[in-house]
Amino acid sequence: MSMVAIDLSGVSKTYGDKVVVDGLSFSVAPGECFGLLGPNGAGKSTIARMVLGMTSPDAGKITVLGVPVPARARLARRGIGVVPQFDNLDPEFTVRENLLVYGRYFGMNTREVKAVMPSLLEFARLESKVDARVSELSGGMKRR
Structure with missing residues (x-):
């Protein structure tokens, strides 16, 4: 690094x-x-x-x-995270579905996203919310 x-x-x-x-x-x-x-x-x-x-x-x-x-x-973006002022999450999608969509923005295929999803959910402390719709999450959970 x-x-x-x-x-x-x-x-x-x-x-x-x-x-x-x-x-x-x-x-x-x-x-x-x-x-x-x-x-x-x-x-x-x-x-x-x-x-x-x-x-x-x-x-x-x-x-x-x-x-x-x-x-x-594109390579550089893989190593950084950004928290925008306003989220662009789809409120009707679940946390899992939003992660799949965002993974595609970074050039990852579905298999790659699914492979890293458990660690991402653990990092954000959202394991129990993976199937919750974004509209059901608190503001802090959406940011994570």
């Missing part, structure tokens, strides 16, 4: 004439809890999209677990 989980060096992003991120540099150590805070329009979502490889920076360098982003973003 890399000694740095996330590393941004001189990262910049503009949209038209508007500078959204201006030469940002920071590192996050493995196991460190890290959050982006700031007012609306400060560039938090843009930074998150760049770290995930969904948006390319105009300048600078980003690595996630030593993997260059956006060049190898």
